[in-house]
Amino acid sequence: MVDLPDRQSAFIDWYLAVVEAAELTDKRYGVKGLNVWTPYGFLARRNLDAVMVREIEATGSKPVEFPTLIPANEFAKEKEHIKGFDAEVYWVTKGGVSDLDVPLVLRPTSETAIYPVFAIWVRSHKDLPLNVYQIVNVFRYETKTTRPFLRIREIHFFEEHTCQATEDDATARVRSNLEAFRRMAEAFVLPYVATRRPDWDKFPGAFYSIAFDTPIGGARTLQIGSVHHYRENFAGPYGIQYEAPDGSQRLVHQTTFGLSERLLGAIIAVHGDSKGVVFPSSIAPYEVVIVPIPHAEAGPAILRAAEEVDEALRRAGRRVHLDAREDRPGAKYYYWELRGVPLRLEIGRRESESRTATAVDRLGHRGRVSFDTAGADVTERLREFDRALAERAMAGFRDAFSVAQALSELAGSDHVRILSWCGREECGHQVENAIAGALLGVPEDGLPWEAGAPGPCVACGETQGVRWALAGRPI
RNA sequence: GGGACUGUGGGGUAGCUUGGUCCAUCCUUCGGGGUUCGGGACUCCGAGACGCCAGUUCAAAUCUGGCCAGUCCCA
Numbered sequence: 001m002v003d004l005p006d007r008q009s010a011f012i013d014w015y016l017a018v019v020e021a022a023e024l025t026d027k028r029y030g031v032k033g034l035n036v037w038t039p040y041g042f043l044a045r046r047n048l049d050a051v052m053v054r055e056i057e058a059t060g061s062k063p064v065e066f067p068t069l070i071p072a073n074e075f076a077k078e079k080e081h082i083k084g085f086d087a088e089v090y091w092v093t094k095g096g097v098s099d100l101d102v103p104l105v106l107r108p109t110s111e112t113a114i115y116p117v118f119a120i121w122v123r124s125h126k127d128l129p130l131n132v133y134q135i136v137n138v139f140r141y142e143t144k145t146t147r148p149f150l151r152i153r154e155i156h157f158f159e160e161h162t163c164q165a166t167e168d169d170a171t172a173r174v175r176s177n178l179e180a181f182r183r184m185a186e187a188f189v190l191p192y193v194a195t196r197r198p199d200w201d202k203f204p205g206a207f208y209s210i211a212f213d214t215p216i217g218g219a220r221t222l223q224i225g226s227v228h229h230y231r232e233n234f235a236g237p238y239g240i241q242y243e244a245p246d247g248s249q250r251l252v253h254q255t256t257f258g259l260s261e262r263l264l265g266a267i268i269a270v271h272g273d274s275k276g277v278v279f280p281s282s283i284a285p286y287e288v289v290i291v292p293i294p295h296a297e298a299g300p301a302i303l304r305a306a307e308e309v310d311e312a313l314r315r316a317g318r319r320v321h322l323d324a325r326e327d328r329p330g331a332k333y334y335y336w337e338l339r340g341v342p343l344r345l346e347i348g349r350r351e352s353e354s355r356t357a358t359a360v361d362r363l364g365h366r367g368r369v370s371f372d373t374a375g376a377d378v379t380e381r382l383r384e385f386d387r388a389l390a391e392r393a394m395a396g397f398r399d400a401f402s403v404a405q406a407l408s409e410l411a412g413s414d415h416v417r418i419l420s421w422c423g424r425e426e427c428g429h430q431v432e433n434a435i436a437g438a439l440l441g442v443p444e445d446g447l448p449w450e451a452g453a454p455g456p457c458v459a460c461g462e463t464q465g466v467r468w469a470l471a472g473r474p475i
Numbered sequence: 476g477g478g479a480c481u482g483u484g485g486g487g488u489a490g491c492u493u494g495g496u497c498c499a500u501c502c503u504u505c506g507g508g509g510u511u512c513g514g515g516a517c518u519c520c521g522a523g524a525c526g527c528c529a530g531u532u533c534a535a536a537u538c539u540g541g542c543c544a545g546u547c548c549c550a
Contacts, residue, residue: 003487020486021486028485030543030544030545031544032544032545143476145545145546145547293512293513294511294512294513295512295513296511296512326512327512327515327516328511328512328513328514328515328516329512329513329514330512330513330514330515330516331512331514331515331516332514332515333514333515334514334515335515346513348513349513350513358513
Protein backbone atom coordinates (compact mmCIF):
# COMPACT_ATOMS: atom_id res chain seq x y z
CA MET A 1 0.00 0.00 0.00
CA VAL A 2 1.94 2.92 -1.26
CA ASP A 3 0.53 6.40 -1.16
CA LEU A 4 2.45 8.64 -3.50
CA PRO A 5 2.72 12.40 -2.96
CA ASP A 6 0.69 14.48 -5.39
CA ARG A 7 2.48 14.76 -8.71
CA GLN A 8 1.05 18.19 -9.54
CA SER A 9 1.75 20.06 -6.34
CA ALA A 10 4.81 18.15 -5.06
CA PHE A 11 6.53 16.90 -8.17
CA ILE A 12 9.97 16.16 -6.78
CA ASP A 13 8.52 14.39 -3.73
CA TRP A 14 6.40 12.31 -6.07
CA TYR A 15 9.48 11.48 -8.15
CA LEU A 16 11.60 10.44 -5.16
CA ALA A 17 8.78 8.34 -3.73
CA VAL A 18 8.03 6.63 -7.01
CA VAL A 19 11.58 5.56 -7.87
CA GLU A 20 11.87 3.98 -4.45
CA ALA A 21 8.40 2.47 -4.27
CA ALA A 22 8.79 0.96 -7.74
CA GLU A 23 12.11 -0.52 -6.61
CA LEU A 24 14.11 1.08 -9.40
CA THR A 25 16.88 2.22 -7.09
CA ASP A 26 18.04 1.90 -3.52
CA LYS A 27 19.48 5.12 -2.16
CA ARG A 28 20.43 3.75 1.24
CA TYR A 29 24.05 3.12 0.28
CA GLY A 30 25.20 5.80 2.70
CA VAL A 31 27.28 7.95 0.37
CA LYS A 32 25.71 11.01 -1.19
CA GLY A 33 24.95 10.57 -4.85
CA LEU A 34 25.89 6.91 -5.03
CA ASN A 35 22.83 4.73 -5.45
CA VAL A 36 22.36 1.01 -5.86
CA TRP A 37 20.98 -0.44 -9.08
CA THR A 38 18.32 -2.92 -7.98
CA PRO A 39 17.30 -5.81 -10.24
CA TYR A 40 14.23 -4.06 -11.61
CA GLY A 41 16.06 -0.80 -12.22
CA PHE A 42 18.97 -2.61 -13.77
CA LEU A 43 16.69 -4.37 -16.25
CA ALA A 44 15.26 -1.02 -17.29
CA ARG A 45 18.76 0.40 -17.67
CA ARG A 46 19.82 -2.53 -19.79
CA ASN A 47 16.91 -1.90 -22.14
CA LEU A 48 17.84 1.78 -22.27
CA ASP A 49 21.42 0.88 -23.16
CA ALA A 50 20.22 -1.55 -25.82
CA VAL A 51 18.37 1.23 -27.63
CA MET A 52 21.42 3.50 -27.49
CA VAL A 53 23.71 0.76 -28.76
CA ARG A 54 21.33 -0.20 -31.56
CA GLU A 55 20.97 3.36 -32.82
CA ILE A 56 24.57 4.47 -32.52
CA GLU A 57 25.90 1.30 -34.15
CA ALA A 58 23.45 1.86 -36.99
CA THR A 59 25.48 5.00 -37.75
CA GLY A 60 28.74 3.05 -37.95
CA SER A 61 30.05 3.67 -34.46
CA LYS A 62 32.08 0.91 -32.78
CA PRO A 63 32.27 0.02 -29.09
CA VAL A 64 35.45 0.61 -27.06
CA GLU A 65 36.30 0.87 -23.40
CA PHE A 66 39.02 3.07 -21.98
CA PRO A 67 40.42 3.00 -18.44
CA THR A 68 38.63 4.68 -15.55
CA LEU A 69 41.73 6.50 -14.25
CA ILE A 70 43.36 9.39 -16.08
CA PRO A 71 46.85 10.70 -15.27
CA ALA A 72 46.81 14.30 -14.03
CA ASN A 73 49.11 15.54 -16.77
CA GLU A 74 46.86 14.27 -19.58
CA PHE A 75 43.78 15.57 -17.81
CA ALA A 76 45.24 19.08 -17.64
CA LYS A 77 46.15 19.46 -21.32
CA GLU A 78 43.07 21.26 -22.61
CA LYS A 79 42.78 24.43 -20.53
CA GLU A 80 39.05 25.21 -20.79
CA HIS A 81 38.25 21.59 -20.15
CA ILE A 82 40.24 21.32 -16.94
CA LYS A 83 38.82 24.64 -15.76
CA GLY A 84 35.30 23.35 -16.38
CA PHE A 85 35.74 20.14 -14.42
CA ASP A 86 38.27 21.20 -11.80
CA ALA A 87 35.74 21.59 -9.01
CA GLU A 88 34.08 18.24 -9.50
CA VAL A 89 36.73 15.60 -10.04
CA TYR A 90 37.67 12.85 -7.65
CA TRP A 91 41.39 12.31 -7.24
CA VAL A 92 43.23 9.06 -6.62
CA THR A 93 46.43 10.09 -4.90
CA LYS A 94 47.61 6.94 -3.15
CA GLY A 95 48.51 3.43 -4.21
CA GLY A 96 48.34 1.36 -1.07
CA VAL A 97 50.32 3.31 1.50
CA SER A 98 52.49 5.34 -0.87
CA ASP A 99 51.65 8.57 -2.60
CA LEU A 100 51.42 8.27 -6.39
CA ASP A 101 54.09 10.08 -8.46
CA VAL A 102 51.40 11.12 -10.90
CA PRO A 103 47.98 11.57 -9.27
CA LEU A 104 45.09 10.01 -11.13
CA VAL A 105 41.68 11.48 -11.91
CA LEU A 106 38.55 9.34 -11.77
CA ARG A 107 37.14 10.24 -15.19
CA PRO A 108 34.34 12.83 -15.10
CA THR A 109 34.11 12.26 -18.88
CA SER A 110 36.66 10.54 -21.08
CA GLU A 111 38.10 13.01 -23.58
CA THR A 112 41.40 13.16 -21.80
CA ALA A 113 41.62 9.37 -21.40
CA ILE A 114 40.84 8.67 -25.02
CA TYR A 115 42.58 11.41 -26.98
CA PRO A 116 46.20 10.50 -26.25
CA VAL A 117 45.38 7.10 -27.74
CA PHE A 118 43.52 8.65 -30.67
CA ALA A 119 46.79 10.48 -31.40
CA ILE A 120 48.39 7.07 -31.87
CA TRP A 121 45.52 5.47 -33.79
CA VAL A 122 45.06 8.26 -36.31
CA ARG A 123 47.87 8.41 -38.91
CA SER A 124 46.23 8.85 -42.25
CA HIS A 125 43.10 10.31 -43.81
CA LYS A 126 42.27 6.66 -44.45
CA ASP A 127 41.82 6.20 -40.68
CA LEU A 128 39.03 8.74 -40.76
CA PRO A 129 36.33 9.04 -39.77
CA LEU A 130 37.01 7.37 -36.45
CA ASN A 131 33.69 6.85 -34.64
CA VAL A 132 33.71 4.99 -31.33
CA TYR A 133 31.53 4.94 -28.24
CA GLN A 134 31.65 3.49 -24.76
CA ILE A 135 29.15 2.97 -21.96
CA VAL A 136 31.03 3.33 -18.69
CA ASN A 137 30.67 4.90 -15.28
CA VAL A 138 32.04 8.39 -14.77
CA PHE A 139 32.39 10.28 -11.51
CA ARG A 140 31.55 13.86 -10.66
CA TYR A 141 31.78 15.35 -7.22
CA GLU A 142 28.35 16.94 -7.28
CA THR A 143 27.87 19.46 -4.48
CA LYS A 144 24.20 20.21 -5.02
CA THR A 145 21.37 17.98 -3.84
CA THR A 146 21.62 14.63 -5.58
CA ARG A 147 18.61 12.77 -6.93
CA PRO A 148 18.36 9.21 -8.23
CA PHE A 149 19.03 9.10 -12.00
CA LEU A 150 18.85 12.89 -12.33
CA ARG A 151 21.85 14.19 -10.43
CA ILE A 152 24.30 11.67 -9.08
CA ARG A 153 28.00 11.28 -8.49
CA GLU A 154 28.61 7.98 -10.23
CA ILE A 155 27.05 8.36 -13.63
CA HIS A 156 26.21 5.57 -16.05
CA PHE A 157 27.45 7.33 -19.14
CA PHE A 158 27.14 6.78 -22.87
CA GLU A 159 29.76 8.76 -24.77
CA GLU A 160 30.63 8.76 -28.42
CA HIS A 161 33.94 10.28 -29.49
CA THR A 162 34.76 10.86 -33.12
CA CYS A 163 37.56 12.23 -35.28
CA GLN A 164 36.72 13.74 -38.66
CA ALA A 165 38.93 15.06 -41.43
CA THR A 166 37.32 18.48 -41.74
CA GLU A 167 35.10 20.88 -39.87
CA ASP A 168 32.31 20.14 -42.34
CA ASP A 169 32.66 16.43 -41.72
CA ALA A 170 32.43 17.07 -37.98
CA THR A 171 29.34 19.21 -38.52
CA ALA A 172 27.85 16.34 -40.51
CA ARG A 173 28.62 13.97 -37.63
CA VAL A 174 26.80 16.31 -35.27
CA ARG A 175 23.79 16.17 -37.59
CA SER A 176 24.03 12.39 -37.69
CA ASN A 177 24.05 12.28 -33.87
CA LEU A 178 21.01 14.54 -33.73
CA GLU A 179 19.24 12.13 -36.04
CA ALA A 180 20.36 9.12 -33.97
CA PHE A 181 19.03 10.79 -30.85
CA ARG A 182 15.74 11.51 -32.57
CA ARG A 183 15.35 7.77 -33.16
CA MET A 184 16.36 6.94 -29.58
CA ALA A 185 13.87 9.45 -28.18
CA GLU A 186 11.20 7.88 -30.35
CA ALA A 187 11.90 4.53 -28.71
CA PHE A 188 11.84 6.17 -25.26
CA VAL A 189 8.64 8.03 -26.25
CA LEU A 190 10.30 11.23 -25.03
CA PRO A 191 9.44 14.58 -26.61
CA TYR A 192 12.35 17.03 -26.41
CA VAL A 193 13.77 20.15 -27.93
CA ALA A 194 17.34 20.53 -29.19
CA THR A 195 18.97 23.91 -28.65
CA ARG A 196 22.38 25.33 -29.35
CA ARG A 197 23.65 26.33 -25.94
CA PRO A 198 24.82 29.92 -25.45
CA ASP A 199 28.59 30.30 -25.48
CA TRP A 200 28.79 30.77 -21.72
CA ASP A 201 27.05 27.47 -21.16
CA LYS A 202 28.73 25.19 -23.68
CA PHE A 203 30.75 22.10 -22.76
CA PRO A 204 34.20 23.04 -21.44
CA GLY A 205 36.52 23.01 -24.45
CA ALA A 206 33.80 22.78 -27.09
CA PHE A 207 33.41 24.95 -30.19
CA TYR A 208 29.68 24.64 -29.66
CA SER A 209 27.23 22.41 -27.81
CA ILE A 210 23.75 21.25 -28.74
CA ALA A 211 21.70 19.92 -25.86
CA PHE A 212 18.38 18.14 -25.61
CA ASP A 213 15.91 19.25 -22.97
CA THR A 214 12.55 17.92 -21.92
CA PRO A 215 10.09 19.81 -19.70
CA ILE A 216 9.50 18.18 -16.34
CA GLY A 217 6.89 18.79 -13.68
CA GLY A 218 5.66 22.09 -15.08
CA ALA A 219 8.24 24.84 -15.22
CA ARG A 220 11.43 22.84 -14.90
CA THR A 221 13.59 21.47 -17.69
CA LEU A 222 15.81 18.44 -17.71
CA GLN A 223 18.82 18.14 -20.00
CA ILE A 224 18.77 14.59 -21.31
CA GLY A 225 21.70 14.57 -23.69
CA SER A 226 24.16 16.64 -25.66
CA VAL A 227 26.24 16.68 -28.80
CA HIS A 228 29.42 18.74 -29.05
CA HIS A 229 31.52 20.03 -31.90
CA TYR A 230 35.13 20.45 -30.74
CA ARG A 231 36.67 21.68 -33.96
CA GLU A 232 40.45 21.30 -33.38
CA ASN A 233 40.29 22.37 -29.73
CA PHE A 234 41.34 19.00 -28.35
CA ALA A 235 43.22 17.76 -31.41
CA GLY A 236 45.82 20.49 -30.92
CA PRO A 237 46.77 19.83 -27.30
CA TYR A 238 46.61 16.05 -27.79
CA GLY A 239 48.34 16.03 -31.15
CA ILE A 240 45.67 14.15 -33.07
CA GLN A 241 46.66 14.70 -36.69
CA TYR A 242 46.63 12.85 -39.96
CA GLU A 243 48.42 12.93 -43.28
CA ALA A 244 46.08 14.29 -45.94
CA PRO A 245 46.08 13.00 -49.53
CA ASP A 246 48.27 15.95 -50.51
CA GLY A 247 50.90 14.94 -47.97
CA SER A 248 50.21 17.69 -45.47
CA GLN A 249 49.72 17.06 -41.74
CA ARG A 250 46.34 18.27 -40.46
CA LEU A 251 44.54 18.28 -37.12
CA VAL A 252 41.33 16.30 -36.91
CA HIS A 253 37.98 17.86 -36.07
CA GLN A 254 36.22 16.10 -33.22
CA THR A 255 32.72 15.56 -31.93
CA THR A 256 31.18 13.89 -28.91
CA PHE A 257 27.71 12.70 -28.02
CA GLY A 258 26.77 12.10 -24.38
CA LEU A 259 23.79 10.42 -22.70
CA SER A 260 23.17 8.92 -19.29
CA GLU A 261 20.64 7.25 -17.00
CA ARG A 262 19.07 10.67 -16.75
CA LEU A 263 17.06 9.35 -19.66
CA LEU A 264 15.58 6.80 -17.30
CA GLY A 265 14.76 9.60 -14.87
CA ALA A 266 13.19 11.57 -17.71
CA ILE A 267 11.07 8.60 -18.77
CA ILE A 268 9.84 8.16 -15.21
CA ALA A 269 9.22 11.89 -14.74
CA VAL A 270 7.51 12.49 -18.07
CA HIS A 271 5.28 9.43 -18.27
CA GLY A 272 4.62 8.63 -14.61
CA ASP A 273 1.27 9.37 -13.00
CA SER A 274 -0.60 9.08 -9.72
CA LYS A 275 -0.37 5.29 -9.86
CA GLY A 276 3.38 5.24 -10.38
CA VAL A 277 5.78 4.59 -13.22
CA VAL A 278 4.67 4.18 -16.83
CA PHE A 279 7.30 2.53 -19.01
CA PRO A 280 7.21 2.63 -22.79
CA SER A 281 7.47 -0.94 -24.04
CA SER A 282 11.05 -0.50 -25.24
CA ILE A 283 12.29 0.16 -21.69
CA ALA A 284 9.89 -1.87 -19.54
CA PRO A 285 11.67 -4.67 -17.69
CA TYR A 286 8.52 -6.68 -18.35
CA GLU A 287 6.35 -5.70 -21.28
CA VAL A 288 3.55 -8.00 -20.14
CA VAL A 289 2.53 -9.35 -16.78
CA ILE A 290 0.05 -12.21 -16.51
CA VAL A 291 -2.22 -12.24 -13.47
CA PRO A 292 -4.16 -15.45 -12.91
CA ILE A 293 -7.44 -15.04 -11.07
CA PRO A 294 -7.95 -18.02 -8.79
CA HIS A 295 -11.19 -19.91 -8.61
CA ALA A 296 -12.18 -22.67 -6.22
CA GLU A 297 -12.89 -25.41 -8.78
CA ALA A 298 -11.26 -24.05 -11.97
CA GLY A 299 -7.98 -23.17 -10.21
CA PRO A 300 -5.65 -25.70 -11.82
CA ALA A 301 -7.06 -25.12 -15.32
CA ILE A 302 -6.60 -21.37 -14.89
CA LEU A 303 -2.98 -21.76 -13.88
CA ARG A 304 -2.34 -24.09 -16.84
CA ALA A 305 -3.87 -21.49 -19.16
CA ALA A 306 -1.68 -18.76 -17.69
CA GLU A 307 1.39 -20.90 -18.19
CA GLU A 308 0.39 -21.64 -21.77
CA VAL A 309 0.11 -17.92 -22.58
CA ASP A 310 3.33 -17.17 -20.71
CA GLU A 311 5.15 -19.77 -22.77
CA ALA A 312 3.65 -18.57 -26.06
CA LEU A 313 4.69 -14.97 -25.39
CA ARG A 314 8.14 -16.04 -24.34
CA ARG A 315 8.53 -17.92 -27.62
CA ALA A 316 7.34 -14.81 -29.45
CA GLY A 317 10.25 -12.92 -27.88
CA ARG A 318 8.24 -10.84 -25.43
CA ARG A 319 9.53 -9.93 -21.96
CA VAL A 320 6.75 -11.50 -19.93
CA HIS A 321 6.23 -12.30 -16.26
CA LEU A 322 3.67 -14.68 -14.82
CA ASP A 323 2.73 -13.46 -11.35
CA ALA A 324 1.65 -16.65 -9.61
CA ARG A 325 2.00 -15.32 -6.06
CA GLU A 326 -0.67 -16.08 -3.48
CA ASP A 327 -1.83 -12.46 -3.29
CA ARG A 328 -5.22 -11.29 -4.41
CA PRO A 329 -5.56 -10.10 -8.00
CA GLY A 330 -6.33 -6.50 -7.04
CA ALA A 331 -3.14 -6.25 -5.00
CA LYS A 332 -1.16 -7.46 -8.02
CA TYR A 333 -2.81 -4.91 -10.28
CA TYR A 334 -1.63 -2.07 -8.03
CA TYR A 335 1.78 -3.65 -7.67
CA TRP A 336 2.46 -3.83 -11.40
CA GLU A 337 0.87 -0.49 -12.16
CA LEU A 338 3.27 1.11 -9.67
CA ARG A 339 6.11 -0.56 -11.55
CA GLY A 340 4.94 0.67 -14.92
CA VAL A 341 4.29 -2.56 -16.80
CA PRO A 342 2.68 -1.60 -20.14
CA LEU A 343 0.27 -4.51 -20.48
CA ARG A 344 -1.52 -6.77 -18.03
CA LEU A 345 -3.25 -10.00 -19.04
CA GLU A 346 -5.92 -11.29 -16.70
CA ILE A 347 -6.74 -14.97 -16.91
CA GLY A 348 -9.60 -16.33 -14.79
CA ARG A 349 -12.34 -18.86 -15.30
CA ARG A 350 -14.02 -16.92 -18.12
CA GLU A 351 -10.75 -16.39 -19.98
CA SER A 352 -9.63 -19.94 -19.48
CA GLU A 353 -12.88 -21.28 -20.95
CA SER A 354 -12.99 -18.88 -23.90
CA ARG A 355 -9.21 -19.09 -24.47
CA THR A 356 -9.13 -15.29 -24.59
CA ALA A 357 -7.29 -13.22 -21.99
CA THR A 358 -8.54 -9.83 -20.81
CA ALA A 359 -5.88 -7.25 -21.62
CA VAL A 360 -5.56 -3.92 -19.79
CA ASP A 361 -2.76 -1.54 -20.67
CA ARG A 362 -1.11 0.89 -18.25
CA LEU A 363 -3.22 3.76 -19.56
CA GLY A 364 -6.39 1.82 -18.78
CA HIS A 365 -7.37 0.71 -22.28
CA ARG A 366 -9.06 -2.70 -22.27
CA GLY A 367 -8.97 -5.35 -24.95
CA ARG A 368 -8.61 -9.07 -25.60
CA VAL A 369 -5.74 -11.39 -26.43
CA SER A 370 -6.49 -14.80 -27.91
CA PHE A 371 -4.45 -17.68 -26.50
CA ASP A 372 -3.91 -18.97 -30.02
CA THR A 373 -2.56 -15.72 -31.49
CA ALA A 374 -1.09 -14.34 -28.26
CA GLY A 375 2.23 -13.21 -29.74
CA ALA A 376 0.69 -11.16 -32.55
CA ASP A 377 -2.14 -9.83 -30.38
CA VAL A 378 0.24 -8.63 -27.67
CA THR A 379 2.54 -7.01 -30.20
CA GLU A 380 -0.42 -5.12 -31.57
CA ARG A 381 -1.61 -4.04 -28.14
CA LEU A 382 1.88 -2.83 -27.15
CA ARG A 383 2.15 -0.84 -30.36
CA GLU A 384 -1.19 0.75 -29.61
CA PHE A 385 -0.09 1.47 -26.03
CA ASP A 386 3.14 3.16 -27.15
CA ARG A 387 1.17 5.24 -29.62
CA ALA A 388 -1.28 6.40 -26.95
CA LEU A 389 1.58 7.11 -24.55
CA ALA A 390 3.32 9.21 -27.18
CA GLU A 391 0.13 11.17 -27.76
CA ARG A 392 -0.27 11.86 -24.07
CA ALA A 393 3.38 12.87 -23.68
CA MET A 394 3.25 15.13 -26.73
CA ALA A 395 0.17 16.92 -25.39
CA GLY A 396 1.98 17.60 -22.11
CA PHE A 397 5.06 18.71 -24.01
CA ARG A 398 3.20 21.30 -26.07
CA ASP A 399 1.45 22.64 -22.99
CA ALA A 400 4.75 23.11 -21.19
CA PHE A 401 5.81 26.02 -23.41
CA SER A 402 4.51 29.54 -23.75
CA VAL A 403 5.71 32.73 -25.36
CA ALA A 404 7.05 35.56 -23.17
CA GLN A 405 6.92 39.03 -24.71
CA ALA A 406 8.92 40.84 -22.04
CA LEU A 407 11.42 40.23 -19.24
CA SER A 408 8.73 41.12 -16.72
CA GLU A 409 6.75 38.04 -17.77
CA LEU A 410 9.53 35.66 -16.81
CA ALA A 411 9.53 35.77 -13.01
CA GLY A 412 7.62 32.93 -11.38
CA SER A 413 6.78 31.43 -14.73
CA ASP A 414 5.20 27.99 -14.69
CA HIS A 415 6.17 27.31 -18.29
CA VAL A 416 9.29 26.93 -20.32
CA ARG A 417 9.40 30.24 -22.14
CA ILE A 418 9.84 30.99 -25.80
CA LEU A 419 11.26 34.47 -26.28
CA SER A 420 13.00 36.72 -28.76
CA TRP A 421 16.72 37.16 -28.19
CA CYS A 422 19.24 39.28 -30.08
CA GLY A 423 22.06 36.85 -29.29
CA ARG A 424 24.08 39.15 -27.05
CA GLU A 425 25.46 37.66 -23.86
CA GLU A 426 24.43 40.70 -21.82
CA CYS A 427 20.80 40.21 -22.82
CA GLY A 428 21.05 36.48 -22.22
CA HIS A 429 22.12 37.06 -18.63
CA GLN A 430 19.24 39.46 -18.11
CA VAL A 431 16.88 36.71 -19.24
CA GLU A 432 18.53 34.24 -16.88
CA ASN A 433 18.21 36.61 -13.95
CA ALA A 434 14.59 37.32 -14.75
CA ILE A 435 13.57 33.68 -14.92
CA ALA A 436 15.97 32.58 -12.16
CA GLY A 437 17.13 29.85 -14.49
CA ALA A 438 18.94 29.40 -17.76
CA LEU A 439 18.75 30.56 -21.32
CA LEU A 440 18.70 27.13 -22.93
CA GLY A 441 19.59 28.53 -26.32
CA VAL A 442 18.30 28.79 -29.87
CA PRO A 443 16.35 25.73 -31.09
CA GLU A 444 18.32 23.73 -33.62
CA ASP A 445 15.36 22.19 -35.43
CA GLY A 446 12.48 24.54 -34.77
CA LEU A 447 10.31 25.37 -31.79
CA PRO A 448 8.01 22.88 -30.06
CA TRP A 449 5.23 24.56 -31.99
CA GLU A 450 4.93 27.27 -34.64
CA ALA A 451 5.21 30.74 -33.11
CA GLY A 452 5.54 32.96 -36.18
CA ALA A 453 8.38 35.47 -36.52
CA PRO A 454 10.27 36.67 -33.44
CA GLY A 455 9.69 40.21 -32.18
CA PRO A 456 12.23 42.62 -30.67
CA CYS A 457 14.74 41.22 -28.13
CA VAL A 458 12.96 40.94 -24.76
CA ALA A 459 15.97 42.49 -23.01
CA CYS A 460 17.19 45.35 -25.23
CA GLY A 461 14.47 45.81 -27.85
CA GLU A 462 16.88 45.21 -30.73
CA THR A 463 15.08 44.15 -33.90
CA GLN A 464 18.00 43.06 -36.09
CA GLY A 465 19.22 39.45 -36.02
CA VAL A 466 16.69 38.42 -33.38
CA ARG A 467 15.84 34.73 -33.03
CA TRP A 468 13.54 32.61 -30.94
CA ALA A 469 15.25 31.19 -27.89
CA LEU A 470 14.10 29.05 -24.97
CA ALA A 471 14.50 29.82 -21.29
CA GLY A 472 13.64 27.63 -18.35
CA ARG A 473 14.66 26.48 -14.92
CA PRO A 474 16.88 23.38 -15.16
CA ILE A 475 16.08 20.88 -12.44
C1' G B 476 32.34 28.47 0.26
C1' G B 477 28.43 30.62 4.16
C1' G B 478 23.98 29.63 7.04
C1' A B 479 19.71 26.74 8.97
C1' C B 480 17.68 22.12 10.02
C1' U B 481 17.10 16.68 10.50
C1' G B 482 18.58 11.50 12.04
C1' U B 483 13.62 6.24 16.28
C1' G B 484 12.50 -1.45 13.15
C1' G B 485 12.89 -2.56 5.73
C1' G B 486 9.52 2.26 4.76
C1' G B 487 6.58 6.17 7.28
C1' U B 488 5.85 7.90 12.31
C1' A B 489 4.56 9.02 18.16
C1' G B 490 7.55 10.12 22.27
C1' C B 491 12.19 14.83 22.96
C1' U B 492 10.16 21.24 25.03
C1' U B 493 9.91 19.75 31.27
C1' G B 494 15.44 13.13 31.79
C1' G B 495 12.26 8.36 35.28
C1' U B 496 5.45 6.78 33.49
C1' C B 497 9.62 3.61 27.25
C1' C B 498 12.68 -3.87 27.75
C1' A B 499 9.70 2.80 23.09
C1' U B 500 3.43 4.25 19.93
C1' C B 501 0.66 3.55 15.54
C1' C B 502 0.48 2.39 10.15
C1' U B 503 3.03 -0.39 6.72
C1' U B 504 6.53 -4.35 5.88
C1' C B 505 8.53 -9.28 6.78
C1' G B 506 8.09 -14.92 8.54
C1' G B 507 4.46 -18.91 9.87
C1' G B 508 -0.90 -20.98 10.33
C1' G B 509 -6.06 -20.78 8.81
C1' U B 510 -10.19 -18.80 6.00
C1' U B 511 -10.20 -16.21 1.30
C1' C B 512 -9.41 -14.56 -3.99
C1' G B 513 -12.81 -10.70 -11.01
C1' G B 514 -9.35 -3.83 -8.04
C1' G B 515 -5.11 -2.70 -2.33
C1' A B 516 -8.75 -9.38 2.20
C1' C B 517 -9.57 -11.03 7.22
C1' U B 518 -7.70 -13.42 11.36
C1' C B 519 -4.22 -15.81 14.90
C1' C B 520 0.98 -16.26 16.24
C1' G B 521 5.78 -14.24 15.58
C1' A B 522 10.09 -10.76 13.86
C1' G B 523 12.16 -6.01 13.59
C1' A B 524 14.53 0.59 15.76
C1' C B 525 16.43 5.24 19.41
C1' G B 526 23.00 7.10 13.36
C1' C B 527 28.17 6.55 15.91
C1' C B 528 31.52 7.85 19.99
C1' A B 529 32.25 10.39 24.36
C1' G B 530 30.25 13.38 28.44
C1' U B 531 26.59 15.10 32.35
C1' U B 532 23.35 12.23 35.77
C1' C B 533 21.14 7.83 40.73
C1' A B 534 18.73 7.61 35.76
C1' A B 535 19.50 9.55 28.62
C1' A B 536 15.50 8.19 22.63
C1' U B 537 15.12 12.93 25.53
C1' C B 538 20.50 17.34 27.83
C1' U B 539 25.96 18.68 26.00
C1' G B 540 30.20 17.97 22.59
C1' G B 541 32.56 15.66 18.48
C1' C B 542 31.99 12.59 14.25
C1' C B 543 29.05 10.33 10.29
C1' A B 544 24.87 10.61 7.07
C1' G B 545 21.07 13.47 4.88
C1' U B 546 17.81 17.86 3.69
C1' C B 547 16.91 22.98 2.66
C1' C B 548 18.41 28.14 1.73
C1' C B 549 22.16 31.67 0.08
C1' A B 550 26.84 32.73 -2.93
